[in-house]
Amino acid sequence: MDQLLSDNQALIDQIIEIVMNGGVNVVLALGILIIGYMIAGGVKRAVLRMSSKNPRIDRTLATFFASMARYAILLVVFIAVLNRFGVETTSLVAAIGAAAFAVGLALQGTLGNVAAGVMLVFFRPYSLGDFVEVGGVSGTVADITLFTTELNTPDNKTIIVPNGQAWGNVITNFTVKPTRRVDITFGISYDDDINKAMDVIRAHYDADERVHKDPAFFLGVIAHNTSSVDIVTRAWVNTPDYWAVYFDAMKGIKEAFDANGIEIPYPHQVEVRKKA
Structure with missing residues (x-):
């Protein structure tokens, strides 16, 4: 009888020890989870706070980095909790690594876009x-x-x-710079007065207040083509005014050429007949 009581007491002691150890592990695991969760949230907020002070870091990129840091910490916490309960984590880490490698291969195009997105947001x-x-x-x-x-x-x-x-x-x-140069080439007939045509063009641009004085407006003969003498114009304007200045010049200079008897030629052929 005494031996039976002794065996029962030993069994009870083992059960109490197991329960106590399990309870301690549960408490420690909960503590690790709570502290790890708090640390992960704090790191995320710290990354967002520091990135907000750097104008080169976009909000989207900052949120991405902050989330990655948080998930990395939570992964470490998860492994620590499993280790607390005696789970062999070495093989688990290896399995996670292999899975990540497989996912990376399967999604290499998508991950390449993510990497490119990070570069685009950072370098702008x-x-x-x-x-x-x-x-x-x-x-x-x-x-x-x-x-x-x-x-x-x-x-x-x-x-x-x-x-x-x-x-x-x-x-x-096309719009990152505050100014742009409007380049237009106008063709005139070989029979027209080049200096007169250039004066007409210059008068149009001088009257346009959107054209900058510095750098100065430029025009000059750029080519002798088959059917025309080509005059190139280069005018600096504010970037938002680019197309308005371009369209106004195309219309206004055509009208000024017409008013001054200057021809804008079109390709044509002249037939020359020789006597036999």
């Missing part, structure tokens, strides 16, 4: 509202995400360009 070759040409298409930048760039065309179409194609190709930003 274009911003919202810029008129650009990227990936062979042109439009006004409506949105930049980590995956795509959204362009709105002048005829109100929306074009979605994967960031990988945008970053991997030549980018032309």
Whole structure:
């Protein structure tokens, strides 16, 4: 009887020890979870706060980095909790690494767009509202995400360009500079007075207040073509005035040529007959 009581007491002691150890592990695991969660949230807020002080870091990019930092900390916390309960985490970490590698291979195009999106947002070759040409298409930048760039065309179409194609190709930003040069070539007949035609052109640009005085307006004969003498004009304007100045010059100088008897020739052929 005494032996039976002794065995029961030993069993009870083992159960109490297991329960106590399990309770301690549960309490420690909860503590790790709570502290880890608090740390992850604090790191996320700190990254957002520091990034907000740097004008080169876009809000989208800052949020992406902050979320990545938070999830990385939570992953470490999760592994620590499992380790607290005696789970072998070495094989788990290896499995997570293998899974991440497999996902990376499967989504390499998508991840490439994310990497390109990070580069675009950080280096800012274009911003919202810029008129650009990227990936062979042109439009006004409506949105930049980590995956795509959204362009709105002048005829109100929306074009979605994967960031990988945008970053991997030549980018032309037409509006990033405050000023642009309006280059137009006008052709006159070989029978017309070149100096008179140049005076007519210069008078039009001198009367346009949108044309800058510095750098100075330039015009000169650039080519003797088959049917015309070509005069090139180069006028500096504010970027928002580019197309208005261009269209007004095309119309106004044609009208001024007509008023002054200056011909804008068109390609034609002259038939010359020789006597036999």
